[in-house]
Amino acid sequence: MASTSPAADTVRLYGQRWSRDAYAIRDFLTRSVVHFTWTDIEDDESCMRVLGRSLAEAGLPIVDLPDGTRLIDPSIAEIAARLGWVARPKLAEYDLSVYGAGPAGLSAAVYAASEGLSVVLVEREAVGGQAGYSSLIENYLGFPTGVSGGDLAERARQQAVKFGAELLLMRGGIAGSFTDGRIHAQLDDGTTMVAKANICATGVEWRRLGIDREEELLGVGVYYGAGTSEAPDCAGDTVYVVGGGNSAGQAVMNLAAYAEHVTMLVRGPDLASTLSDYLEQRVRRAPNIDIRLDTRVSRLDGDTALAGLELEDARTGRREEVAADRLFVCIGGSPDTAWAEPTDIVCDERGYMVTGPDIDAAALSKVWPLERPPFFLETSVPGAFAAGDVRHGSVKRVASAVGEGAMAVTFAHRYLAETFG
Ligand SMILES: Cc1cc2nc3c(=O)[nH]c(=O)nc-3n(C[C@H](O)[C@H](O)[C@H](O)COP(=O)(O)OP(=O)(O)OC[C@H]3O[C@@H](n4cnc5c(N)ncnc54)[C@H](O)[C@@H]3O)c2cc1C
Structure with a gap:
């Protein structure tokens, strides 16, 4: 879990907010229940202050392990190996x-x-x-x-x-x-x-939306799943969640605790057939959550990170552009x-x-x-x-x-x- 108060056995992660690689590491550490601190390196100045190097020299993301080892731009496999989690099979059968x-x-x-x-x-x-x-x-x-x-x-x-x-x-x-x-x-x-x-x-595995630029914006505004690792970073954000099932309902509730506003985009005409009653009641009661039924995402906008969406009304075909900081896709899997x-x-x-x-x-x-x-x-x-x-x-x-x-x-x-x- 990400925190701001480091302990001696804590992993420290430094990176830029919209870095896809930093997101992948945050996601992996969160799901693996590894305690870590996350430091967003905003610009050259903060990079010099925190890491003593310019952005160009630092090679972000950087992971500092509890034993003092510093990993520069590591793969997930390398982090897992350094944490001692990757072993060879011990038995022949x-x-x-x-x-x-x-x-x-x-x-x-x-x-x-x-x-x-x-x-x-x-x-x-x-x-x-x-x-x-x-x-x-x-x-x-x-x-x-x-x-x-x-x-x-x-x-x-x-x-x-x-x-x-x-x-x-x-x-x-x-x-x-x-x-x-x-x-x-x-x-x-x-x-x-x-x-x-x-x-x-x-x-x-998570099902994809199947629209243009999905892979390109993955980890830089577009995410699959409930966003457990990203939720604390959504303060002030306008967030959209695609899906009408329980995983989407949980994601909406969790994200709404941090984000400015969350909109749940549901393809079908009602929620009752897909969402458990207890979750539906909570989603409907939350002051900063909206539900849009019969709606699908038809386009993703943004240069280097997600900035907006085009939404299409399934009944009328009417399209609308909205500003969006984050999109979480929770539409089940195959x-x-x-x-x-x-x-x-x-x-x-x-x-x-x-x-x-x-x-x-x-x-x-x-x-x-x-x-x-x-x-x-x-x-x-x-x-x-x-x-x-x-x-x-x-x-x-x-x-x-x-x-x-x-x-x-x-x-x-x-x-x-x-x-x-
Ligand atoms: C956001 C979210 C919230 C949910 N909330 C609830 C809830 O509140 N209550 C509830 O009852 N259910 C909930 N569910 C559903 C529940 O999590 C799943 O039904 C359950 O996890 C299924 O377990 P599983 O072990 O069958 O498969 P999975 O959980 O999908 O695990 C499969 C594992 O296999 C690994 N794998 C895949 N292919 C390979 C391969 N080739 N080699 C090695 N490893 C591989 C994957 O990496 C994965 O770790 C939720 C699901 C989601 C996504």
């Missing part, structure tokens, strides 16, 4: 590999490790997945006043590591093959990982399961992995080698399970993802017993 350290993957790792399986959890970004973007999860059992997604994930990470799960961060699975009764995963750093069973818990295409894993037309009784019988008969049908969370490849948002038909909730992660481990036990004794 695991009982269980889990892809994705969101709620489902973390839960699978906790239960598998606590039940004595050797388990490795592979995550390509920060621990926590989508939940890490949530400023306050209020519907998770046992937290009556809510819990931030980052805190929940960090607690789960500690629990998994305590039980002996191995965590490999900053590594993405890019290909998988099923040979010798084992699952061989190829990771993006060239490592191959072998396991007797696997749980895919890779969730979903699964990134292209790696499964060359395998026998059946996915639905949107890429979600189909499991158990949901697998089409004709498709299953072509690839399924066993007498028994697939277990409830088992894909069309024996020993390969899917849990959480990546699964066809899943309920998109933290509690369900956690439940499925734990349940998938039970089925993995059954598979390991029947296959390896």
